[in-house]
Amino acid sequence: MRLFALILGLLFSLGCSNGYKFLMILNSAGRSHFNVGHALAKGLVNSGHEITVVSVFPLKKPLPGYQDVNVPNVIKVMGGDIAALWESNKKLLVKNLIDHYQMGFRITRGLFEDPNFQDFLKSNQSYDAVICETFYNDAQYGLAEHFNAPLIGLSTGGGLTFISDMVGSPAPASFVPHIMLPFNDHMSLYERLLNVAFLAYERLLLDYYYLPGQEQLYKEFLPGNKRCFYEMRRNASLVLINQHVSLSFPRPYSPNMIEVGGMHIDGKLSPLPEKIERFINESEHGAIYFSMGSNLKSKDLPPAKIQEILGAFRGLKQRVLWKFELNDLPNKPENVYISDWFPQTDILAHSKVLAFVTHGGMLSTTESIYHGKPVIGLPIFSDQFFNMAHAEQTGYGIMLDFKSLNSKEFREAIERITSEPSYTKVVQGMSFRYRDQQQTPLEKAIYWVEHVTRHQGAAYLQSAAQRLNWWQYHNVDVLLIIFGVAIFLLVGIPLAIFKLLKKFLSEEKKTQSRKVKRN
Numbered sequence: 001m002r003l004f005a006l007i008l009g010l011l012f013s014l015g016c017s018n019g020y021k022f023l024m025i026l027n028s029a030g031r032s033h034f035n036v037g038h039a040l041a042k043g044l045v046n047s048g049h050e051i052t053v054v055s056v057f058p059l060k061k062p063l064p065g066y067q068d069v070n071v072p073n074v075i076k077v078m079g080g081d082i083a084a085l086w087e088s089n090k091k092l093l094v095k096n097l098i099d100h101y102q103m104g105f106r107i108t109r110g111l112f113e114d115p116n117f118q119d120f121l122k123s124n125q126s127y128d129a130v131i132c133e134t135f136y137n138d139a140q141y142g143l144a145e146h147f148n149a150p151l152i153g154l155s156t157g158g159g160l161t162f163i164s165d166m167v168g169s170p171a172p173a174s175f176v177p178h179i180m181l182p183f184n185d186h187m188s189l190y191e192r193l194l195n196v197a198f199l200a201y202e203r204l205l206l207d208y209y210y211l212p213g214q215e216q217l218y219k220e221f222l223p224g225n226k227r228c229f230y231e232m233r234r235n236a237s238l239v240l241i242n243q244h245v246s247l248s249f250p251r252p253y254s255p256n257m258i259e260v261g262g263m264h265i266d267g268k269l270s271p272l273p274e275k276i277e278r279f280i281n282e283s284e285h286g287a288i289y290f291s292m293g294s295n296l297k298s299k300d301l302p303p304a305k306i307q308e309i310l311g312a313f314r315g316l317k318q319r320v321l322w323k324f325e326l327n328d329l330p331n332k333p334e335n336v337y338i339s340d341w342f343p344q345t346d347i348l349a350h351s352k353v354l355a356f357v358t359h360g361g362m363l364s365t366t367e368s369i370y371h372g373k374p375v376i377g378l379p380i381f382s383d384q385f386f387n388m389a390h391a392e393q394t395g396y397g398i399m400l401d402f403k404s405l406n407s408k409e410f411r412e413a414i415e416r417i418t419s420e421p422s423y424t425k426v427v428q429g430m431s432f433r434y435r436d437q438q439q440t441p442l443e444k445a446i447y448w449v450e451h452v453t454r455h456q457g458a459a460y461l462q463s464a465a466q467r468l469n470w471w472q473y474h475n476v477d478v479l480l481i482i483f484g485v486a487i488f489l490l491v492g493i494p495l496a497i498f499k500l501l502k503k504f505l506s507e508e509k510k511t512q513s514r515k516v517k518r519n
Contacts, residue, residue: 019048020450020453022049022051022453023052023054024041024132025054025137026054027055027137029075031295032293032295033133036263037133038057039266043263045065051065052069054117056070071116073111074111077109078110094201097202097205100136101136101205103136107135108217112217127147128150129449129452129453130152131152131154132151132154134154134166138162139215139221141233141236142218142222145222145225145227151237152237152452153238153239154240155241157242158386161202162210162211164257166236166466167254167256167462168465168473169252169463173195174192178198180386181194181195183386184393185251203470207470211229214229218232236466237256238256238257238449238452240448241257242262242366243261243362244259244261244262244441246430246434247262247366247434254466255463256458256461260442260444261441264363265367265370272343272346272347276337280321280352280353283335284317287319287321287353287354288355289321289356289373290320290357291322291323291364292323293363297325307331308407309410310336310407313336318418319336319337320335321339323341326340354418355423356368356376359380360377360378360384361387371431372424372427373424375427376399377398378400379399380402396426397427398413
């Protein structure tokens with residue numbers, strides 16, 4: 001009996017020894033951002049690890065192995081940014097980029113100044129790796145050094161420039177458009193010109209505005225760190241990005257930048273609430289699902305826009321489920337069902353749901369592709385324009401301009417996407433390709449997190465590009481030398497020869513003139 005107990009104890013201890021302790025920093029107050037990180041956190045817990053999650057969304061039901069650090073101060077400092085999202089599409093893109101950086105300063109400081117987080121920093125904790133959301137918060141990457149652990153970045157969007165910088169991942173401007181531009185990988189000369197110009201503008205802002213500001217926050221809140229800010233932020237062991245080639249287009253990545261787009265989709269479906277199920281099933285001509293995501297609230301739409309949208313829905317042969325955050329909507333047609341919450345993935349999986357009207361966020365477009373539903377996009381900010389431009393160019397969606405949206409245009413888009421089978425055919429093909437992966441995105445993410453932790457940061461994956469400045473990476477200094485030498489050879493030497501010849505001829509002319517005078 002004692003021997004049996006000893007064997008059980010040994011087996012238990014071996015099982016425990018394989019588990020790691022992770023710290024996850026989810027610094028955004030956006031629910032969609034949290035959903036991506038939370039999926040990874042739960043996956044790690046289910047794989048036998050422990051995780052401490054710093055966020056503004058503490059669990060309502062305790063989960064063994066999962067510990068929350070609630071940081072409500074982030075909601076206070078970011079609340080105004082979320083409320084202002086509807087206005088962002090009225091601003092120039094160059095101004096929106098500055099606004100993003102300023103928001104980053106606020107939420108980075110907001111997390112560090114949160115009393116709960118301050119207490120947490122003072123606690124004598126140790127972790128095997130720090131997983132940090134990459135959302136305009138570079139100073140927080142220093143938490144990895146603070147806890148003496150490898151840094152793993154988690155991008156809830158795509159590979160923005162400051163994220164690619166972390167691992168030196170290549171992003172040739174000739175075919176990799178900036179994620180805030182509505183271009184694809186086949187850009188015209190004009191689009192490439194705009195892409196290069198915007199990337200250059202972003203680079204200047206990064207180097208002379210955003211990064212110096214984050215450096216000051218890094219020095220202020222992590223004074224004990226030995227590494228300089230710029231060395232620290234280029235020392236990531238791994239970056240996971242919420243993207244996949246089947247959802248976008250092929251582009252190069254460094255070995256430690258891994259696509260795990262859609263890891264929040266677990267593939268499990270739940271029965272729809274009875275009222276919603278009946279509303280959809282009783283629709284003879286199918287249904288349309290309409291949601292502007294978790295951050296944009298339909299109730300905050302301008303009243304004139306609400307009436308234009310209702311005008312498009314009124315008289316449609318399809319029924320409409322609209323995520324609308326008020327209990328009452330005046331002039332609502334009978335074919336429209338409103339609620340402040342819908343089980344989105346379960347609705348998109350329903351066979352009678354024909355299309356998805358969306359803001360074009362990464363999570364929503366991923367879910368629409370996963371379930372094979374075409375989309376009508378009303379992009380408002382950030383990567384939504386890029387995502388919806390890709391949907392339209394690929395052929396599984398229609399992008400509309402929210403600023404000029406009217407009921408006639410909206411109605412025509414709905415009728416076109418529900419009557420032309422090509423949209424559904426394209427997105428179902430994309431769904432098949434997306435699902436055809438060796439591992440699920442979550443399994444891949446867990447494997448790579450465990451891999452770099454198991455190998456103490458997996459330094460062998462780190463490209464030398466992580467240690468280069470942008471001018472070194474792009475050989476700007478080398479090109480300047482080459483062009484300098486070429487200019488000297490093509491212009492300097494001929495010019496010198498010309499001046500020597502001119503001087504020689506001038507001297508010859510003077511000599512001949514003196515000879516004539518003597519005669």
